[in-house]
Amino acid sequence: MKKLMLTLTILLGLAAAGEAKIKVVTSLSDLAEFTKAVGGDKVEVDFLVRGSQNPHYIEIKPSYMLKLKSANLFVTIGMQLEIWAPQIIDGSRNPILIVVDCSKNVKKLEVPSVKVDASMGDVHPFGNPHYWLDPENVKAILQEILDNLVKVSPADAEYFKSNLKAYMKKLDAKMAEWMLLMSPLKGTKLVTYHTSFSYFVERFGLSVVGYVEPKPGIPPTPSHSTELIQLMRSSGVKIVGLEQYYEDNTPGQIAIAAGARLIRLCTSVGGMDGTGDYFQLIDHNVRAIVSAVKGS
Amino acid sequence: MITNRLKAFTLVFVCACIPILNAQTSLNPEISVLPRFRLESDDGGQLPARRIFSRPEFRIEEFELAIQSYINPYARADVFLAKAGAGDEPIEIEEAYATFLRGLPIGLNVRIGKYLADFGKLNMLHPHAWPFLSKPLSLERFLGEEGINDLGISASVLLPTGDVLYTRLTIDVLRGNSISTIDPAADLRSGGPGLSDTLSSEIFYANSGRLMMFLPLSENSDLEIGVSGLTGIHDPYAKLRFYYSNIDFKYKWKPSAYTSFVLQGEGLFNSRKMIADTDARGGRSLQNLSSGGFYLSGDLQFSKIFSIGARYDWSQSPYSTTDKAEGGAVFIGFYPVEETAAFRLQYQHTRWMPPGGETRAVNSIALQFIFSMGPHKAHPF
Numbered sequence: 144m145k146k147l148m149l150t151l152t153i154l155l156g157l158a159a160a161g162e163a164k165i166k167v168v169t170s171l172s173d174l175a176e177f178t179k180a181v182g183g184d185k186v187e188v189d190f191l192v193r194g195s196q197n198p199h200y201i202e203i204k205p206s207y208m209l210k211l212k213s214a215n216l217f218v219t220i221g222m223q224l225e226i227w228a229p230q231i232i233d234g235s236r237n238p239i240l241i242v243v244d245c246s247k248n249v250k251k252l253e254v255p256s257v258k259v260d261a262s263m264g265d266v267h268p269f270g271n272p273h274y275w276l277d278p279e280n281v282k283a284i285l286q287e288i289l290d291n292l293v294k295v296s297p298a299d300a301e302y303f304k305s306n307l308k309a310y311m312k313k314l315d316a317k318m319a320e321w322m323l324l325m326s327p328l329k330g331t332k333l334v335t336y337h338t339s340f341s342y343f344v345e346r347f348g349l350s351v352v353g354y355v356e357p358k359p360g361i362p363p364t365p366s367h368s369t370e371l372i373q374l375m376r377s378s379g380v381k382i383v384g385l386e387q388y389y390e391d392n393t394p395g396q397i398a399i400a401a402g403a404r405l406i407r408l409c410t411s412v413g414g415m416d417g418t419g420d421y422f423q424l425i426d427h428n429v430r431a432i433v434s435a436v437k438g439s
Numbered sequence: 440m441i442t443n444r445l446k447a448f449t450l451v452f453v454c455a456c457i458p459i460l461n462a463q464t465s466l467n468p469e470i471s472v473l474p475r476f477r478l479e480s481d482d483g484g485q486l487p488a489r490r491i492f493s494r495p496e497f498r499i500e501e502f503e504l505a506i507q508s509y510i511n512p513y514a515r516a517d518v519f520l521a522k523a524g525a526g527d528e529p530i531e532i533e534e535a536y537a538t539f540l541r542g543l544p545i546g547l548n549v550r551i552g553k554y555l556a557d558f559g560k561l562n563m564l565h566p567h568a569w570p571f572l573s574k575p576l577s578l579e580r581f582l583g584e585e586g587i588n589d590l591g592i593s594a595s596v597l598l599p600t601g602d603v604l605y606t607r608l609t610i611d612v613l614r615g616n617s618i619s620t621i622d623p624a625a626d627l628r629s630g631g632p633g634l635s636d637t638l639s640s641e642i643f644y645a646n647s648g649r650l651m652m653f654l655p656l657s658e659n660s661d662l663e664i665g666v667s668g669l670t671g672i673h674d675p676y677a678k679l680r681f682y683y684s685n686i687d688f689k690y691k692w693k694p695s696a697y698t699s700f701v702l703q704g705e706g707l708f709n710s711r712k713m714i715a716d717t718d719a720r721g722g723r724s725l726q727n728l729s730s731g732g733f734y735l736s737g738d739l740q741f742s743k744i745f746s747i748g749a750r751y752d753w754s755q756s757p758y759s760t761t762d763k764a765e766g767g768a769v770f771i772g773f774y775p776v777e778e779t780a781a782f783r784l785q786y787q788h789t790r791w792m793p794p795g796g797e798t799r800a801v802n803s804i805a806l807q808f809i810f811s812m813g814p815h816k817a818h819p820f
């Protein structure tokens with residue numbers, strides 16, 4: 144009997160060692176890359192929103208609940224970008240799931256100073272959540288992911304830390320490259336569809352002077368478009384940056400009327416061809432803006 | 440001195456208030472208001488030669504108030520109040536239930552209260568979430584105007600069917616008074632649905648259940664299939680039982696943010712014992728009756744603000760195989776600013792074919808306006 148128990152214990156122990164990977168599900172593809180970077184081969188990562196999808200509007204699908212059902216961590220952007228997440232978390236029926244909010248230590252932009260209501264459109268009530276597009280903010284995200292991976296597997300803390308350092312090093316090197324490319328463009332004005340690039344332009348010294356949306360989440364109107372065209376002409380805006388998931392008809396018309404160039408910018412890894420990882424994603428956006436400025 | 444004291448007081452007051460204010464805002468339930476207005480005209484089933492549409496009537500179809508919140512770390516509560524019309528119609532508790540989401544073994548979820556049972560695809564959905572403006576004939580005739588909406592307790596579990604196929608089993612015990620009926624003949628006479636109320640104070644519990652499976656077919660398409668059952672007493676005096684079984688499916692293809700196609704349908708099969716004959720001494724002979732109905736609906740969203748769709752209905756009656764009804768509807772949806780305001784236009788043709796009687800065909804045109812106040816709700820599949 145004792146022997147049997149011993150064998151069983153060993154077998155169970157082996158089985159546990161075999162499946163020791165930490166299961167992580169992230170909301171965005173970008174977060175999946177960051178988690179993989181820190182977790183290395185100790186984690187198994189999946190994500191819910193494809194790069195080509197608008198992360199503000201995601202259907203509550205049972206298949207998402209199933210993904211979260213056996214996960215240890217659910218890594219999110221937070222700041223109510225994922226307003227659809229609570230229903231998926233509840234539906235997952237996962238009692239051990241840890242929900243990670245990566246915005247915890249990020250310096251937040253556009254935090255409303257007045258009470259938000261629907262007349263303002265879909266204003267993000269806790270500030271602009273599109274912070275992952277500033278490469279410097281990725282450091283705070285990586286740290287948050289690291290802290291939570293350590294919570295699940297304290298024994299791997301050193302491994303995670305060295306992974307994080309390696310990724311940060313690569314990020315710093317790329318950052319220097321991007322800064323160099325963007326420095327001649329300081330002060331360049333552009334228009335985007337949604338407030339997706341507030342953190343990105345802040346980092347690189349550009350400025351977004353207007354949006355195709357009259358208010359966050361509200362479809363373009365003719366009167367707003369007319370005003371925007373006038374604003375673009377008077378302040379010399381030569382670029383309309385359009386997120387990958389919006390239709391290009393109205394932004395295209397605005398660009399033509401204002402004598403500007405329409406470029407596709409990308410908000411998430413895998414959202415467009417040639418944005419297979421985060422470095423390529425930022426590369427794409429930097430190059431698109433640089434060549435648009437050169438071309439005009 | 441006084442100012443200092445006042446300052447100190449103000450400070451204490453302010454400090455004491457801040458947590459209360461914070462607590463207040465976070466403990467307030469989410470409140471949403473969803474009124475549906477309707478402008479409608481029909482030809483009252485006139486003969487084709489005399490077909491004249493009535494003067495359009497503008498009315499409040501229903502006014503719905505939703506109050507939703509977590510009540511503790513384990514459970515949430517949902518209350519829906521509804522009122523039809525702008526007159527002295529009563530305010531009804533459409534649904535009021537608590538759902539225990541966490542803390543139970545094997546990931547069990549338990550729902551207690553008054554609610555729309557998980558039976559088929561449409562029964563649980565409120566009308567503002569339907570793609571069309573009217574209830575399919577089969578649901579109206581077999582489940583009644585209110586649907587399976589009853590006091591009860593429900594338990595659901597996710598079955599271990601792998602990482603791709605989502606399978607959920609729900610079992611309900613319902614008080615049953617919303618699905619019992621006293622006099623089947625009354626239903627036939629009124630021509631309307633008969634499963635609405637009971638005159639008996641005795642309780643005849645009903646049981647329902649649904650096995651739901653959700654399968655992603657590709658990146659852009661998903662399929663949901665459900666099998667449901669319902670049984671209860673339909674004749675409290677003779678204690679006669681009915682059995683419903685139902686198959687539902689929903690296929691959705693969504694290649695881009697503003698393009699999607701949905702095909703969905705349900706087929707319901709009814710089997711019940713009925714009194715065939717009563718002899719002079721009160722002896723009864725029983726008969727078995729089997730009937731059914733189905734609908735099939737397609738809905739295409741082709742731009743950010745427009746959708747079109749069509750539906751076909753066919754249904755027998757719960758009490759007769761020869762009492763048939765058939766219909767079709769076409770509908771257009773216009774959503775100028777997301778789902779916060781919607782206009783929907785529907786043309787419907789319905790043919791009632793009572794046994795031995797004359798077929799009556801009704802055409803109707805309805806324009807619906809819906810707006811929603813309150814927390815932006817993400818859309819379930």
Ligand SMILES: [Zn+2]
Nearest residue numbers: 199267337338
């Ligand atoms: Zn946003």
